[in-house]
Amino acid sequence: MQDEQAAPSDAAGEPRQLSFALVYGEALTELPQDLYIPPDALEVFLEAFEGPLDLLLYLIRKQNIDILDIPVAEITRQYMGYVELMKVARLELAAEYLVMAAMLAEIKSRMLLPRSGEAETEEDDPRAELIRRLQEYERFKAAAEDLDGLPRIGRELTVPCLEAPAARARRLLPEVSLEELLLSMAEVLRRADLFESHQVTREALSTRERMSEVLERLKGGAFVPFVVLFSVEEGRLGVVVTFMAVLELIKESLVELVQTEPFAPIHVRIRTSESLEETSP
Incomplete structure (x- = not known):
């Protein structure tokens, strides 16, 4: 028996119509008469199964049935109803759904066959293989759900990606003792001595040129101090050349x-x- 849902009422107790859409701020309580909705305009699938075992497990959990005591007849009826529903919805059935339907039909037929007491003790339960597969599938599905509940990068977690700043390698200065520094300096001086060269060049000062310069300074005939003929800027070489x-x-x-x-x-x-005549005898 299905209970009827009471329509909502306003404060005065009168029934109020529900609006199913708002168009430009106005509530619509009735569909337009000229509105055409194709029959296949919208299809909603509330449940999606990943295989026949998933479908059987859903039917068992939905009715709180003990997995070790499956009513094969009722489960087979519901399973075949779902298969027929998928055919009506024009869904392509996988071969494994049909194989499971055949397996359920076989188990159902074996369960309906009359058996003696001795045969029941010797023969295994026809549902044993199906129960084993369902238990195994249930364990794997529970493990998959636990894994899916863990935090996942891109879903619950976001890993920020920032460009690393340009890192400059720090060079560590070596520890050098005073003895090593002195040895290195001695090695440098020794190498410098190997590349030394002596060049012999012609002297820039000439005795003949200096004689002409001295005669030029004495051209007036006056006495000139001897020290005036020498130049301090020319150094020792200039003194020797001038004296010679x-x-x-x-x-x-x-x-x-x-x-x-x-x-x-x-x-x-x-x-x-005149000076020559004065000095002559």
């Missing part, structure tokens, strides 16, 4: 040296014809 130039000029009787008293300053003068 003066000696050559004295040797060639082109200049003369004059000193009034011992340890007095020495002066240099160019020799003229």
Whole structure:
């Protein structure tokens, strides 16, 4: 017997019509007369099974039947009803559904056959193989549901992906002792000595050129201090070249040296014809 559902009523107690849709804010309580809905416009499948064992397990759990004491006749009737429903819905039946239907029909026929007491004790229960397969499938299905309940990346968990910053490798400085540093310095100096080379170049100063320079400075005929002829910037080489130039000029009787008293300053003068007559006997 099916109970009738009472229609909702407003505050005054009068029945109120339910609206099944809102169009532009207005509630619709009746379908339009010119609305055509094809018969196959919408199909809803509330249950989906992954095979015949899944279907049998669903039927057993739905009626709270002990899996060890399956009423084969009732389960077979419900199973075949579902198979017929799938045919009406134009679903392609897999071969395993038909195999299971044949297996249930065989078990049902064996259960309906009359058997003696001795045959019942010797013959196994026709449902034993089916019960074993259902128990095994139930264990695997429970394990699959437990695995599906675990957190999954992309469903419950989201792994952030960020670009790692450019890492710079830190170079560790080696520990060097003072003794190792001194040995390395000595090795560098030893290698430098191997690449040393001596180059002999012509001297930039010439005695002949310095003789001409001295005569140019003495051209006026006056006495010039001997120390004025030397230049400190030329260094030792300039002093030697200038001294040799003066000696050559004295040797060639082109200049003369004059000193009034011992340890007095020495002066240099160019020799003229008059000075030559004064010195001649």
